[in-house]
Amino acid sequence: MGYVYYGRYLEYFEEARTEMIRSLGFPYTRLEENGIMLPVVHTEVDYKAPIFYDELMRISVTLFDIPAVKLETYYEVYTDRRESPHILGKVILCFMNEDNRRPCRAPADFVDNLRSSISP
Numbered sequence: 166m167g168y169v170y171y172g173r174y175l176e177y178f179e180e181a182r183t184e185m186i187r188s189l190g191f192p193y194t195r196l197e198e199n200g201i202m203l204p205v206v207h208t209e210v211d212y213k214a215p216i217f218y219d220e221l222m223r224i225s226v227t228l229f230d231i232p233a234v235k236l237e238t239y240y241e242v243y244t245d246r247r248e249s250p251h252i253l254g255k256v257i258l259c260f261m262n263e264d265n266r267r268p269c270r271a272p273a274d275f276v277d278n279l280r281s282s283i284s285p
């Protein structure tokens with residue numbers, strides 16, 4: 166059809182989220198090494214305007230809250246063709262202990278890195 170397949174946006178969100186976490190000085194692999202999993206528990210995607218196949222896009226990731234047990238991430242997908250976002254998204258992940266597969270609090274060092282990245 167000449168447009169980006171709608172199901173790909175969740176993959177793009179994952180890449181953007183991984184890079185956002187890395188930019189905090191806390192690569193995702195560090196969570197896994199510490200026995201923390203971060204499965205997705207909820208997604209929302211709002212398609213405002215199509216993006217053409219092979220068109221360059223920018224994805225912004227926003228956090229509005231410091232996570233406790235859940236990490237809520239919000240996405241806006243842009244191209245140079247349009248000022249407003251083409252796609253809006255929300256993904257909620259849950260910090261989970263790898264051993265017992267139960268929800269747990271976000272690791273303190275993850276939260277500290279996040280807080281230090283938003284401090285003036």
